[in-house]
Amino acid sequence: MEEDSYGILPQSFITHVGEHMLALVQALEPFASDSEALGLANEDGDVESKASTAFCNQWLDVVGLAVTGRILERTMRIPRLGRKGAEHLAADLNYIRNVFTALGVAGHPHPLLKYAAQLVILDEDSLRSRIASRCVETDSSETLDVIRRAELRIAYVRSISV
Numbered sequence: 481m482e483e484d485s486y487g488i489l490p491q492s493f494i495t496h497v498g499e500h501m502l503a504l505v506q507a508l509e510p511f512a513s514d515s516e517a518l519g520l521a522n523e524d525g526d527v528e529s530k531a532s533t534a535f536c537n538q539w540l541d542v543v544g545l546a547v548t549g550r551i552l553e554r555t556m557r558i559p560r561l562g563r564k565g566a567e568h569l570a571a572d573l574n575y576i577r578n579v580f581t582a583l584g585v586a587g588h589p590h591p592l593l594k595y596a597a598q599l600v601i602l603d604e605d606s607l608r609s610r611i612a613s614r615c616v617e618t619d620s621s622e623t624l625d626v627i628r629r630a631e632l633r634i635a636y637v638r639s640i641s642v
Contacts, residue, residue, distance in 0.1 A: 488567050488568060488570075488571045489571060490571045490572045490574075490575035490576075491568060491571075491572055494572040494575055494576055495575065497547060497551075497576060497579075498575060498576055498578075498579035501540075501543070501544070501547065501579050501580070501583065502579060502582070502583070504539070504540065504543060505536060505540070505583065508535070508536045508539055508540075509532075509536070511535065512531075512532035512533075512535040512536050537585050537586070540583055540585045540588075541585050541586070541587065541588070544580055544583070544585055544588045544589075544590075545590070547576070548576075548580075548588075548589070548590045548592070548593060551573070551576060551593070552590075552592055552593070552596060555569065555573070555596055555600075556630065556633050558637050559637065560637055560639065561600065561634075561637040561638050562638075566600040566601050566638060567601060569597075569600045570597045570598075570600050570601045573593055573594075573596055573597035573600070574597050576589070576593065577589040577593050577594060577597065580593075592626075592627075592630070595627070595630070596630065596634070599630065599631060599634040600634055600638070604638075604640050607631070607634070607635055607638075607640055607642075608635070608640065608642055610631060611628075611631050611632060611635060611642045612642070614627070614628050614631060615628075
């Protein structure tokens with residue numbers, strides 16, 4: 481199905497989110513270079529540069545996690561999802577993943593973004609098989625529980641019986 485969705489572009493709302501994330505780097509730079517804002521007493525440029533990068537990365541990490549959480553939450557609230565809608569959603573999720581990759585912040589993009597993008601376009605039999613294999617697993621970690629619930633929700637909104 482990925483070959484069929486080659487020409488699908490991300491929707492404008494998600495490109496706006498991406499543009500704001502990229503603009504955030506520029507918006508944070510003045511604060512990062514202000515030694516008082518960073519509490520830097522040392523005039524050493526290397527230390528200041530590292531602190532500046534750390535400052536920006538901390539904020540980008542916090543905002544990135546919030547954006548990721550909101551996108552995943554809204555994705556799980558979609559009531560129904562047809563084939564074309566799934567292709568558009570995958571394009572949107574992959575676009576925001578690319579933005580996070582471009583930002584270069586450790587831990588981003590969150591692996592669940594990629595997984596959700598894969599789930600929404602996975603063929604029905606593969607999704608059923610994946611869900612069935614998770615149901616027989618005995619590991620009951622919180623992370624696996626979230627993954628199981630996401631798989632079941634995506635199957636439900638895509639009207640795939642499991």
